[in-house]
Amino acid sequence: MKINYFWDKDYSLNEIGIQLNPQNQHLTTKLDLNLNGYPKLEVINPMNERKSTINYSEIYLIEAMDHLSKIYTIDEKIFYAKGRLKEFEALSINGIIRINNSVMLNLTEVVAFNNGQYARLEVHTKNGQTHIVSRHYAKQIKEEFQCLKN
Template identity: 30%
Template sequence: MNITILLDKLINKEDLIIKTNPVNSELAKSLKSYLENGMKVTVINAKNDRKVQVDTHSILVFQSEGHMCSVKLKSGELYLINKRLKELENLDKTNFAKINNQTIININEIKEFSSAPNARLEVLLSDKSSYFVNRNYVKIIKERLSC
Protein backbone atom coordinates (compact mmCIF):
# COMPACT_ATOMS: atom_id res chain seq x y z
CA MET A 1 0.00 0.00 0.00
CA ASN A 2 1.33 3.42 -0.96
CA ILE A 3 0.46 6.44 1.16
CA THR A 4 0.79 9.90 -0.33
CA ILE A 5 0.14 13.14 1.52
CA LEU A 6 -0.66 16.20 -0.57
CA LEU A 7 -0.69 19.61 1.08
CA ASP A 8 -3.07 22.14 -0.44
CA LYS A 9 -3.49 25.70 0.87
CA LEU A 10 -6.89 25.94 -0.82
CA ILE A 11 -8.37 23.34 1.54
CA ASN A 12 -9.85 24.66 4.78
CA LYS A 13 -7.44 24.00 7.69
CA GLU A 14 -10.23 22.14 9.53
CA ASP A 15 -10.71 19.68 6.64
CA LEU A 16 -8.82 16.49 5.87
CA ILE A 17 -9.62 14.76 2.58
CA ILE A 18 -8.72 11.10 2.12
CA LYS A 19 -9.06 9.54 -1.34
CA THR A 20 -8.95 5.79 -1.78
CA ASN A 21 -10.16 2.97 -3.97
CA PRO A 22 -13.54 1.52 -2.87
CA VAL A 23 -11.74 -1.73 -2.09
CA ASN A 24 -10.17 0.08 0.90
CA SER A 25 -13.46 1.44 2.26
CA GLU A 26 -13.19 -0.47 5.57
CA LEU A 27 -9.68 0.86 6.15
CA ALA A 28 -10.88 4.39 5.34
CA LYS A 29 -13.76 4.05 7.84
CA SER A 30 -11.36 2.83 10.53
CA LEU A 31 -8.98 5.70 9.85
CA LYS A 32 -11.83 8.23 9.97
CA SER A 33 -13.06 6.80 13.27
CA TYR A 34 -9.57 6.92 14.73
CA LEU A 35 -9.05 10.54 13.66
CA GLU A 36 -12.44 11.64 14.98
CA ASN A 37 -12.37 9.74 18.26
CA GLY A 38 -8.67 9.70 19.04
CA MET A 39 -6.62 6.99 20.61
CA LYS A 40 -7.81 4.70 23.33
CA VAL A 41 -5.84 4.00 26.49
CA THR A 42 -6.36 1.23 28.99
CA VAL A 43 -7.04 2.45 32.51
CA ILE A 44 -7.75 0.62 35.75
CA ASN A 45 -10.90 1.11 37.82
CA ALA A 46 -9.51 1.21 41.37
CA LYS A 47 -12.85 0.15 42.90
CA ASN A 48 -13.03 -3.25 41.21
CA ASP A 49 -9.55 -3.57 39.62
CA ARG A 50 -11.08 -3.94 36.14
CA LYS A 51 -9.42 -2.57 33.03
CA VAL A 52 -11.39 -0.15 30.87
CA GLN A 53 -10.67 1.38 27.45
CA VAL A 54 -11.22 5.17 27.30
CA ASP A 55 -10.82 7.63 24.44
CA THR A 56 -8.05 10.17 24.90
CA HIS A 57 -10.59 12.89 24.01
CA SER A 58 -12.51 12.09 27.20
CA ILE A 59 -9.43 12.56 29.43
CA LEU A 60 -9.09 15.81 31.34
CA VAL A 61 -5.95 15.33 33.46
CA PHE A 62 -3.15 12.86 34.18
CA GLN A 63 -1.53 13.27 37.60
CA SER A 64 1.50 11.45 38.93
CA GLU A 65 0.82 9.04 41.79
CA GLY A 66 4.21 7.41 42.44
CA HIS A 67 4.83 4.65 39.90
CA MET A 68 1.34 5.11 38.41
CA CYS A 69 -0.82 8.02 37.34
CA SER A 70 -4.39 8.96 38.12
CA VAL A 71 -6.61 9.72 35.15
CA LYS A 72 -9.49 12.16 35.53
CA LEU A 73 -12.14 12.07 32.83
CA LYS A 74 -14.40 14.92 31.72
CA SER A 75 -17.26 13.04 33.34
CA GLY A 76 -15.49 13.30 36.71
CA GLU A 77 -14.63 9.60 36.90
CA LEU A 78 -11.20 8.73 38.32
CA TYR A 79 -9.05 5.85 37.10
CA LEU A 80 -5.45 4.72 37.35
CA ILE A 81 -3.00 3.98 34.57
CA ASN A 82 -0.02 1.74 35.09
CA LYS A 83 2.46 4.19 33.55
CA ARG A 84 4.65 6.97 34.83
CA LEU A 85 3.96 10.55 33.77
CA LYS A 86 7.12 10.55 31.66
CA GLU A 87 5.72 7.68 29.56
CA LEU A 88 2.52 9.67 28.92
CA GLU A 89 4.22 12.86 27.72
CA ASN A 90 4.24 11.67 24.09
CA LEU A 91 0.71 10.25 24.17
CA ASP A 92 -1.05 12.90 22.11
CA LYS A 93 0.95 16.10 21.74
CA THR A 94 -1.81 17.89 19.85
CA ASN A 95 -4.27 17.67 22.75
CA PHE A 96 -2.15 17.25 25.87
CA ALA A 97 0.63 19.27 27.48
CA LYS A 98 2.72 18.87 30.60
CA ILE A 99 2.22 21.84 32.93
CA ASN A 100 4.41 20.78 35.86
CA ASN A 101 6.34 17.74 37.05
CA GLN A 102 3.16 16.05 38.33
CA THR A 103 0.48 17.01 35.78
CA ILE A 104 -0.46 16.70 32.11
CA ILE A 105 -3.69 18.41 31.03
CA ASN A 106 -5.95 18.34 27.99
CA ILE A 107 -5.24 21.70 26.34
CA ASN A 108 -8.69 21.75 24.70
CA GLU A 109 -10.35 21.80 28.13
CA ILE A 110 -8.73 25.04 29.32
CA LYS A 111 -11.54 27.58 29.80
CA GLU A 112 -9.62 30.39 31.55
CA PHE A 113 -6.11 31.23 32.62
CA SER A 114 -4.50 34.01 34.58
CA SER A 115 -1.14 35.05 35.96
CA ALA A 116 -0.08 33.55 39.26
CA PRO A 117 2.77 34.35 41.67
CA ASN A 118 6.36 33.36 40.81
CA ALA A 119 5.93 33.71 37.03
CA ARG A 120 3.37 30.90 36.88
CA LEU A 121 -0.05 30.60 35.27
CA GLU A 122 -3.24 29.31 36.82
CA VAL A 123 -5.49 27.42 34.41
CA LEU A 124 -9.16 26.69 34.97
CA LEU A 125 -10.46 23.61 33.18
CA SER A 126 -13.97 22.84 31.96
CA ASP A 127 -14.82 20.95 35.17
CA LYS A 128 -13.92 24.07 37.22
CA SER A 129 -10.73 22.47 38.58
CA SER A 130 -7.68 24.68 38.72
CA TYR A 131 -4.00 23.83 38.17
CA PHE A 132 -0.78 25.80 38.24
CA VAL A 133 1.53 25.87 35.25
CA ASN A 134 5.16 25.82 36.38
CA ARG A 135 7.14 28.78 35.04
CA ASN A 136 9.25 26.37 32.92
CA TYR A 137 6.12 25.39 30.95
CA VAL A 138 4.37 28.80 30.75
CA LYS A 139 5.87 29.75 27.38
CA ILE A 140 4.87 26.41 25.84
CA ILE A 141 1.31 26.66 27.14
CA LYS A 142 0.89 30.25 25.93
CA GLU A 143 2.13 29.25 22.47
CA ARG A 144 -0.26 26.30 22.37
CA LEU A 145 -3.14 28.57 23.37
CA SER A 146 -2.03 31.07 20.68
CA CYS A 147 -1.71 34.02 23.03
Protein backbone atom coordinates (compact mmCIF):
# COMPACT_ATOMS: atom_id res chain seq x y z
CA MET A 1 0.00 0.00 0.00
CA LYS A 2 1.29 3.42 -0.92
CA ILE A 3 0.97 6.36 1.50
CA ASN A 4 0.94 9.96 0.28
CA TYR A 5 1.36 12.97 2.58
CA PHE A 6 -0.30 16.31 1.85
CA TRP A 7 0.54 19.38 3.92
CA ASP A 8 -2.29 21.82 4.49
CA LYS A 9 -2.09 24.90 6.76
CA ASP A 10 -5.89 24.91 7.13
CA TYR A 11 -5.71 21.88 9.44
CA SER A 12 -5.28 22.55 13.15
CA LEU A 13 -2.23 21.10 14.91
CA ASN A 14 -4.22 18.25 16.47
CA GLU A 15 -5.99 17.17 13.26
CA ILE A 16 -5.02 14.68 10.54
CA GLY A 17 -6.88 14.21 7.27
CA ILE A 18 -6.95 10.85 5.53
CA GLN A 19 -8.21 10.33 1.98
CA LEU A 20 -9.16 6.84 0.80
CA ASN A 21 -10.54 5.32 -2.33
CA PRO A 22 -14.12 4.11 -1.61
CA GLN A 23 -13.00 0.54 -2.35
CA ASN A 24 -10.64 0.78 0.64
CA GLN A 25 -13.42 1.58 3.08
CA HIS A 26 -12.65 -1.64 4.97
CA LEU A 27 -9.30 -0.13 6.01
CA THR A 28 -10.91 2.58 8.13
CA THR A 29 -11.44 0.20 11.04
CA LYS A 30 -7.84 -0.94 10.84
CA LEU A 31 -6.62 2.67 10.79
CA ASP A 32 -8.81 3.60 13.76
CA LEU A 33 -7.46 0.68 15.77
CA ASN A 34 -3.85 1.54 14.96
CA LEU A 35 -4.26 5.24 15.72
CA ASN A 36 -6.53 5.00 18.76
CA GLY A 37 -5.07 1.92 20.43
CA TYR A 38 -5.83 -1.74 20.31
CA PRO A 39 -8.87 -3.20 22.02
CA LYS A 40 -8.45 -5.93 24.55
CA LEU A 41 -9.57 -9.54 24.65
CA GLU A 42 -10.96 -11.07 27.82
CA VAL A 43 -9.08 -14.26 28.66
CA ILE A 44 -8.97 -16.84 31.44
CA ASN A 45 -5.71 -17.74 33.15
CA PRO A 46 -5.57 -21.59 33.32
CA MET A 47 -3.42 -21.57 36.48
CA ASN A 48 -5.92 -19.81 38.74
CA GLU A 49 -8.99 -19.44 36.45
CA ARG A 50 -9.00 -15.66 36.90
CA LYS A 51 -10.24 -13.44 34.13
CA SER A 52 -8.00 -10.75 32.73
CA THR A 53 -7.51 -8.87 29.47
CA ILE A 54 -4.71 -8.81 26.92
CA ASN A 55 -4.10 -6.53 23.96
CA TYR A 56 -4.72 -8.01 20.54
CA SER A 57 -1.16 -7.02 19.65
CA GLU A 58 0.13 -9.47 22.32
CA ILE A 59 -1.53 -12.49 20.70
CA TYR A 60 0.82 -14.85 18.88
CA LEU A 61 -1.50 -17.72 18.04
CA ILE A 62 -5.07 -18.85 18.67
CA GLU A 63 -5.74 -22.57 18.65
CA ALA A 64 -9.20 -24.11 18.44
CA MET A 65 -10.45 -26.35 21.22
CA ASP A 66 -14.03 -27.45 21.84
CA HIS A 67 -16.02 -24.45 23.08
CA LEU A 68 -12.89 -22.55 24.16
CA SER A 69 -9.89 -21.29 22.26
CA LYS A 70 -6.33 -21.49 23.49
CA ILE A 71 -4.46 -18.18 23.25
CA TYR A 72 -0.67 -18.15 23.05
CA THR A 73 0.95 -14.76 23.65
CA ILE A 74 4.18 -13.42 22.19
CA ASP A 75 5.86 -13.78 25.61
CA GLU A 76 4.87 -17.49 25.65
CA LYS A 77 2.01 -17.32 28.14
CA ILE A 78 -1.09 -19.45 27.63
CA PHE A 79 -4.67 -18.33 28.21
CA TYR A 80 -8.14 -19.54 27.30
CA ALA A 81 -10.89 -17.48 25.74
CA LYS A 82 -14.55 -18.32 25.35
CA GLY A 83 -15.57 -18.78 21.77
CA ARG A 84 -14.62 -20.66 18.64
CA LEU A 85 -12.24 -19.54 15.93
CA LYS A 86 -15.14 -18.39 13.79
CA GLU A 87 -15.95 -15.78 16.44
CA PHE A 88 -12.34 -14.51 16.37
CA GLU A 89 -12.22 -13.98 12.61
CA ALA A 90 -12.92 -10.28 13.19
CA LEU A 91 -9.35 -10.09 14.52
CA SER A 92 -8.12 -10.22 10.93
CA ILE A 93 -8.30 -6.43 11.08
CA ASN A 94 -5.43 -6.62 13.57
CA GLY A 95 -3.37 -9.00 11.44
CA ILE A 96 -4.47 -12.19 13.20
CA ILE A 97 -5.41 -14.41 10.29
CA ARG A 98 -6.74 -17.93 10.08
CA ILE A 99 -4.11 -20.24 8.58
CA ASN A 100 -6.01 -23.53 8.76
CA ASN A 101 -9.16 -24.98 10.29
CA SER A 102 -7.75 -25.02 13.82
CA VAL A 103 -5.23 -22.15 14.06
CA MET A 104 -5.11 -18.35 13.70
CA LEU A 105 -1.70 -16.64 13.58
CA ASN A 106 -0.54 -13.07 14.15
CA LEU A 107 1.13 -12.09 10.85
CA THR A 108 3.35 -9.49 12.53
CA GLU A 109 5.29 -12.44 13.98
CA VAL A 110 5.98 -13.98 10.55
CA VAL A 111 9.50 -13.53 9.20
CA ALA A 112 9.34 -15.71 6.08
CA PHE A 113 7.22 -18.14 4.14
CA ASN A 114 7.84 -20.69 1.45
CA ASN A 115 5.77 -23.08 -0.63
CA GLY A 116 5.11 -26.48 0.86
CA GLN A 117 3.67 -29.69 -0.44
CA TYR A 118 0.23 -29.86 -2.11
CA ALA A 119 -0.19 -26.08 -2.63
CA ARG A 120 0.29 -25.46 1.08
CA LEU A 121 2.40 -22.72 2.55
CA GLU A 122 4.98 -22.98 5.33
CA VAL A 123 5.17 -19.92 7.57
CA HIS A 124 8.24 -19.25 9.75
CA THR A 125 7.84 -17.04 12.82
CA LYS A 126 10.23 -14.93 14.91
CA ASN A 127 10.45 -17.57 17.64
CA GLY A 128 11.65 -20.21 15.15
CA GLN A 129 8.41 -22.16 14.78
CA THR A 130 7.02 -23.31 11.45
CA HIS A 131 3.29 -23.47 10.82
CA ILE A 132 1.49 -25.06 7.88
CA VAL A 133 -1.04 -22.90 6.06
CA SER A 134 -3.71 -24.90 4.27
CA ARG A 135 -4.13 -24.31 0.56
CA HIS A 136 -7.53 -22.75 1.23
CA TYR A 137 -5.95 -19.86 3.18
CA ALA A 138 -2.58 -19.65 1.36
CA LYS A 139 -3.56 -16.95 -1.15
CA GLN A 140 -5.06 -14.73 1.56
CA ILE A 141 -1.94 -15.11 3.74
CA LYS A 142 0.36 -14.14 0.86
CA GLU A 143 -1.72 -11.04 0.12
CA GLU A 144 -1.86 -9.97 3.77
CA PHE A 145 1.86 -10.58 4.21
CA GLN A 146 2.64 -8.43 1.16
CA CYS A 147 0.44 -5.63 2.53
CA LEU A 148 2.30 -5.75 5.87
CA LYS A 149 5.67 -5.58 4.08
CA ASN A 150 4.61 -2.50 2.07
